[in-house]
Amino acid sequence: MSALARYFHSKGIAVSGYDKTETPLTKALEQEGIPVHYEDDINEAPKDADWVVYTPAVPKNHKELNFYKERGYTVLKRSEVLQQITESSFNICVAGTHGKTTTTTMIAHLLRDSGYGCNAFLGGIAANYNTNFWGSEKEVCVIEADEYDRSFLRLSPDIAVVTAVDPDHLDIYGTEENVRRAFADFAQRLKPGGLLIRKLGIGKELKAERMWQYSLQNDQANAYAANIKIEDGGYRFDAVLPSQIIDGVRLNMGGMHNVENMIAAITVASSLNIDQDKIKAAVASFKGVKRRFEYIIRRKGLVFIDDYAHHPEELKALINGVKTLFPQEKCTLIFQPHLYSRTKDFAQEFAAVLSRVDKLILLPIYPAREQPIPGIESNRIAEKMDGGAPEIMTKDELLDWVGNEFSEKRNRAFGEVIITAGAGDIDKLVGLIKSSLEN
Incomplete structure (x- = not known):
């Protein structure tokens, strides 16, 4: 969606948008001259829009999107716009x-x-x-x-x-x-x-x-x-x-x-x-892609990698890559499951692949477009894992753990690799974790 926003902006077209949460990417768009708001508020919806472009990830009860649909605006899916371009x-x-x-x-x-x-x-x-x-x-x-x-x-x-x-x-x-x-x-x-x-x-x-x-x-x-x-x-x-x-x-x-x-x-x-x-x-x-096996810290004894992996196969590739490059180091993975439905459908597969790291920390599920599913939380993955049980933490608990227990007890002789993974808002923690590790 942001690539399309930048495309139209580059053509001199007035662009503005809505997103659920503020991120480094939305901040970058705003700095480039593309206003973004974060409340689903009809008063924030521009009434002079020629095109309204949306991703199917937007929930069906979204007030602004329904406002445009009900009043006959030209409303297009992202894929329809890409098709025309x-x-x-x-x-x-x-x-x-x-x-x-x-x-x-x-x-x-x-x-x-x-x-x-x-x-x-x-x-x-x-x-x-x-x-x-x-x-x-x-x-x-x-x-x-x-x-x-x-x-x-x-x-x-x-x-x-x-x-x-x-x-x-x-x-x-x-x-x-x-x-x-x-x-x-x-x-x-x-x-x-x-x-x-x-x-x-x-x-x-x-x-x-x-x-x-x-x-x-x-x-x-x-x-x-x-x-x-x-x-x-x-x-x-x-x-x-x-x-x-x-x-x-x-x-x-x-x-x-x-x-x-x-x-x-x-x-x-x-x-x-x-x-x-x-x-x-x-x-x-080639310097890579942000959040795709991205080295945040890369020094002797301590490596911090951030990755977008949110499917069992992606996590398998990520963990295999880390194990190949850093075979001696202890590997700690912090995973934020993405979607209740994906967690429900692949809990067994997640448990199998995540069992391969030395230490696993699970954050609460990032819901994105979904409503909660009864009985489906991060502990659904933990219950199906063999061996050592993972720790389930809130974001605040995680930051406290990184700054205290991890920093005090990490293996400085053989080195440590710490990984953050997930497609939700875990990327907001990356800078805070980096700062804590460097200090």
Whole structure:
């Protein structure tokens, strides 16, 4: 939504908006000249709006949204607006139940840094540019294609990338089969002659006349990484592609899953005939995405990582990445479950993957658009875990624990890794935790 706000603002159009809570992102929008309010108040709703754009995450009883609908304003979903913006452009659309934000940002960065050029509509903040939108005179759009509410079925890709197809958003889809069918329909949205780039093994139902598969290091794929070496919290590898090999690629971010994401991005850049030296330089200069395996503190004996992970598969990739890069250090994970429905649907899966850390702290569920479900709290995950029971804390209790017990007792001989994870408002705590750890 904020990327769209920035797009219209860049065109000289008056933009304002509502959000449930104030965040660093909404503060940035306000500093850029886009007013934001945080109370669902009809008096705050501009009466001269030409378009009202909303995300399906807004609850159906939202007063302002219903005010506009009932009075005949032009009310459009975010996906409908993206559809109109991109109707006449060459579109690179990235979908997936996880991995899509990082992969979209990687592709957009490779095209921008190499001089190829693109318009970017991202679901996260690119650390290189501190924004989730940029424009270009080139009629090429790199778009994060969101599967929630089937929004991605409004897009028309020239290149479609699919990073993962796992059960999620079952409040919308009902069954895993319906999720898979939606992704198959997305693949069919390709324009004639378009290219589908999908992760190896994620579903035979995703088909296209032109299709490449990518993998971390499985040589059965058309594109994969070879000779992977860990170097200073990042990786060096050779990118084996359908038409060439780019050797000695350096990626300066953690998580083996991000090597795989970068293989997908490099495959896109290679398909556009971007020079391999420019691709290598762009990969090396990539600083990552805010809240995607983001290093907040990175020093000997203490590492603090913040990540958006909110699905069991995302948490598995995050924990695997940390364990690979920091095998000796004790790992503490602070997790804020996102949505009552997701916690109910995946409590067992959350419990299994979160059991792999040395210490787990659970915050209360972040409800987002949902009303509470009786009997579903963070302890639903704790009840299903084997071994040591996690601690369940409020935000205030957590900050007190970080500043006192953790700081006093942490293992300084072998080092500690502390991780914050979740898609709610846990990011508001990151600065406070950082300050406490540094002091």
